[in-house]
Amino acid sequence: MLALAATALCLGGGVAPTASADPARARSVEVPAGVTAAVAVFDRQTGTFTEQLDTTRQFRAASVVKLLIALDHLWNRGPSYDIPSADRTRLDAMLRSSDDDAATHYWVHNGQGAVIDRMVARLGLTDTAKPPATHPGYWGYTALTAADTVRIYRYLLDDAPAAVRDYVMGNLRQSTRCGTDGFDQHFGVAGAFDRPWAVKQGWSGFASGDCTASASAAGATGSATGAPRTEGAAAVDLVREALHTTGTVGAGDRSIVAVLTLHPDGTPYGKAFTDVGRLVRSLDVPGGTRPAGTWFGTWGSGVRVRALPTTASDTLTTLPAGVEVLVRCQKRGQEVSVPPYTNDWWAYLPQYGGYVTNIHISSPGNQLPSVPAC
Template sequence: MAATVLGLTGTPQATAAPARATQAEVPAGVTAGVAVFDRTTGTFTERLNENQQFRSASVVKLLIALDYLRTRDPRTLPAADRTRLDSMLRSSDDKAAGYYWDLGGRTAIIDRTVTQLGLTDTANPPAGLEAYWGYVALSAADTVRIYRHILDTASAPVRDYVMGNLRQSTRCGTDGFDQQFGVAGSFERPWAVKQGWSGFGSSGNCAPKPPTTASATPAQRSTPRAAAGVDLTQEALHTTGTAGPQDRSIVAVFTLHPDGTPYGTAYTAVNRLTRSLDVPGAVRPAGSWFGTWGPGANVRLRPTTVDTTPLTTLPAGVEVLVSCQKRGQEVSIPPYTNDWWAYLPQYGGYMTNIYISSPGNQLPGVPVCSP
């Protein structure tokens, strides 16, 4: 049976189906839609519920940006517009998204981009919720179409501007949520990402927070009521983007988690799912994965709390990749005391082993860091 691969304009084209079934490992209780497209071979390496619709959360900001740039050259944008768009694409700024959503006529943006890009699963928010851009319905398959349009069909200035911003995705969103998960948390650079999250509350604890044009709007974060067809209730966490040299693979992973799931739990689930995928060209970082416990675990430049401002604060309970460990300042959280610190390469700093779920002060199987 032939698989369906998308042409440059979004038109379905027949090609040979992948020789193997998907290897996606979906954690228990998680609903997932997955698509991984290898631009070198022109085939999908992963497809799982790829046409299922999910509320897009911030992934729709790709369409909002493309629609605004449809009649504009990003090289000549006014400074204020460039600042807004940069913040929306890099740091998932909701205020900027709300500004362009209103400016473009809200649902008219989706009507135009669906036609232009040949999208088949994308739909406007339910009636009465048109102000909520995060309730636009997207699928993994349509997200592949969006990235293929950006990379292969859009003008070079638009392609370079959008992808350039996605390559500079900040660790913290403007609302304080850590967005270094999924593609960004599973593979070495080069990668480019646009993430999405919804239903986890009004703010995160990621630090330091980048500058923002204003506080978050309700369009992405709140869930006033469910609507038929697309789930607006369960916690949503999505990772999309490209991985590997020359943006070889396009990755789209959309997930829903049982109502009440903590952000750190969903974050870890998406990382595990993304790491299980066949993503040609992507390189997985070296190290060992460990669970963590407790809220507010800080990552610091050196293995000490003295005169070191935290680089970031981890979502509670996330898994972290550890490449090596070394002795540093002794930390005490009764009844525990520990002077070993783990180096987290994806965060570029150390966290005390006291917050890592492992027996003993020193992590098993992890080498000592070179001086």
């Protein structure tokens, strides 16, 4: 059933659970050890920032640049413009599932770096730049900052033609669990808050995401995940693993959130996923509602989320190895053995809509402490 990690944690030696944060408490940005981060949270209701950290530091944009690629393609189409079906299919996949082939299609068709030059001028971006001359085809190497990311969303929400705003934001609200390249993209904003939210995420440099409900599209020309990792090609770091979460949170898209991060070279996806989640949960995000439950670490690779607490039920998805998950409740189900452990308790993960055996939750004992029965 499961492909276990060679260095799996013993059941009694796991990470202690982290209770869901109290939304009323005072917050400050908590950057996990080893992570380089830039953060901007803008409250559209008050017109003020509630969080700012290194907002003008440049990162390689990875798939967040797909916002600019989409806006450039839709620029000056007019209020009555009817997106052709072929374009709609590509754009939907690019915005919802972060499809790399679709991004490459528009990048090449619309002039590669000229896309960025045009959008910098149109939106008044101050620290965004096209990929270095050594890598003109790699759209994921576009330089981007947290401050400019907020400017992009403010244009989209406040100044873009209504048809463009509704189309792009509508797609971001329908973000799929798995990207087309097999990475679970519901980290950060999508994991820290209940809907309504809209997200465009970015990742670059990771070996595997293990999200099972997708077809692989890795390695496309210019892709954020498949591009060669060349040191010294530009001032922007092209080596360390990048994981970005951006979007809006709350009714009426009240808050714009931009979190750009770099992780030590070789960091597994599940570890970066968890660190970004912890960082985002530390932020003051007006209008955001935090999901009920308790956060726990997991161990093992290939850990499946099941529709019911039994191995015979449908597999909904596969967790990134070692990722932290939110548990709402637990119940008895099929007894599962993963030597030397046996357990018939299963944890319900509300953000996945299914169950995992408690064997793979990092906590002592068969039952999880302080977690109610379902």
